[in-house]
Amino acid sequence: MVFWTVTALIAFSAALLLAIIIIRAREQGEPAAAYDLRVYRQQLREVDKDLARGVINGTDAERIRTEISRRILAADAQLQKRKSGRSQPRGLSLGFAVAAAVLITGGTLGLYWQLGAPGYGDLGLQDRIRLAGERAESRPSQAEAEAEVKPMAPPQVEEGYTKLVDQLRKTAGERKDDANGQALLAQHEANLGNFKAAYEAKANYIRLAEGMVNANDFSELAELKIMAAGGYVSPEAQADLQKARAIDPSHGPARYYWGLMLGQIGRPDLAYREWAETLRDGPAGSPWVIGIEGQIEEMAFRAGVKHQPVMPGGGAAPALPGPSAEEMSSASELSPEEQQEMIRGMVTRLSDRLATEGGSAEEWARLIGALSVLGETERARTVYDEARGAFEADADSLELLETIAAQSGLAE
Template identity: 55%
Template sequence: MAFWILTGFATLAMAGLLALVVLRNRNGSGEPAAAYDLRVYRQQLKDLDRDVARGIVAPEDAERLRTEIARRILAADAQVQAAETGGAMPNGPARLGAALLVLVIGVGTAVLYQRLGAPGYEDLGLERRVELSRQLAATRPTQSAAEASLPPAPPVEVEPNYQKLVEELRAATATRPDDPRGQNLLAEHEARLGNFKAAYEAKARYIELQNGDIEMDDLVDQAELMVMAAGGYVSPEAEELLRQVLSVQGNNGRARYYVGILMGQIGRPDRGFQIWAEALREGPAGAPWIRAIEAQMEDMAAHAGVNYRPITPPPATDGTALPGPDAAAVAAAQEMSTEDRQAMIENMVSGLAARLATEGGSPEEWARLITALGVLGRGEEAAKIYAEAQEKFTEDASAQATLRAAMDRVEAKP
């Protein structure tokens, strides 16, 4: 109630001030313009007498000028008298205009607040907002509920050979459900086809088969696939995996990225900003999660009420490996036929090319694509990618050297 009283008073006060301005301009309040003219004419009459005494103006001309000035004095005096009595300037229209002005401001403000504001929304202090965030985190939808609420995903166009390869892989893992290598490979390729639910289920089965010897990256992979399956929503199940990772690896970049998203989703963008800012300060620059954070950091800062100044991540100094097939995937590929292995490689190269085209990447990733195209015998396409990458890193001598080395390997291939 106090909010409505204060805003109503402020609105009416502003409207009243504007109405007074309208009434004052219309009803002649203050000195009329004719009063100024009257003083000018009287001063001209005094100056004329001095000019006659000094011989500047002839007596016959002085009489004519004196008559003209006297006529103007009489006319100006009549205007001043009319303005003082108010008989010549009715203020009825001004009053109507002032009333309409107050009405438009008052009603317009109320309508705008109904459309853009939050009527009935209580004043939330910090403790109350934190408590609401906790309630939202505790009652938010589960993974299955979030997946069920999404519309059906559009079909993905897949090369027939690759589709056949994945179907054979599904059949093989169905007959050998306890083969961890097959489950891991299935998770990767289901994800490539956009079947994220099947992908994270296969990943979960792979983790289960490790008998406790779990890699933190595998847990992050599963959580990431769950987020994708839920349309970007971080479910309680995905959060549990991420918290498990961070309890062991507090600086895991991907886990911190998704926990930051979670904080934004449950009404704690302030915590999300802190988590992402820490991740940016630690880097490394060019990492996939760093690029994702940089793309969304301004929005997170705006929701957190922070005046954000870009944070430059430090470069990688520990030889961090670029994302790519793991050892299990490579080993499984060796058991495939030549055609199936070629189809898998083609698909991986296509996926890397699509990601670099849409999201960009580090010089090493562009060099990897150039080299892979050369291995596949697609030298002309490798040259085009090399030219494109050169434009993206025109001012980075180190990057140019990396790209040039990759292209040299392609050109040296017989």
């Protein structure tokens, strides 16, 4: 209520000032008739000087004085009329002043009501973090988001390609246990813009692969869901991104969409940090780096920080410890049980190192997210409590930990 009162008073004051100016009908500078009078009087003096010097005779001097006197009388009459009368009707001025006051005051409040955030009070940092956590938990589901997306025109493809995809759909439907068929179907459905059918086929592939999947599979599944939702990162897509990041913390596409999700739930500060680190890790020219470069300045503006250009692949900040490329390559040759054991082993090693040597808030946050993905909720909660105690004096680190905890369903 205080905001509305102050805003109305400011708008009314501006309108009142304009109304006073309109009603008083002030003119800047002197009237033209006053200048003419000075000129004519100077001309009279010049006539006397010319007559004294013999430049003109008496008859001409008298004729010129008569003409100048006539002009002086006309200019004086105009000046007197200007002083005694108004340059514009009083009623019209008053009506215009009232209309301007109503337009300025009402227009200001109306524009704010449409474009502003009525009722949105000042919030402290902790309140904003809490609201971001609530928004992350209560935001629309994948199905709800898809229902709001306007249908797009299908891409232009050859008729023969459409027939081949129809045949692929039929074959994949008959061979529901064929993982490769589901993978092909996901790819070609995406080519046709059928993103829902594409991510359903991709989910079938991941299910049929029985653990023989990597971070790229979960990242692609999340990306298809995001595209089906018109660019919105739903809770379901977020869960897939968490799985991709648990397997490979340095996976570029997953990091890009993770930052996009943080921006959507109201944490542009964490999103900017995530994107800046992803840019530093590179590589330059990769699709996710190009996507970040086109949006990071706006994210920095929303976060209230000054963006410093980051050279992709510059290596200004080392990547957090994670599985090596050789480990990820060998993981594809393991059985599902061996893959799960490998992931748990990496999580255990990270947990032991943090417990004995300590680490950054980002590493603690990664461990919390990985444990929640593995279903070890109680252990994740214990790690969260330990990390919160270790970084109780670091506000930025606490923000990161609290956001991860809220996204993992651990925050109270």
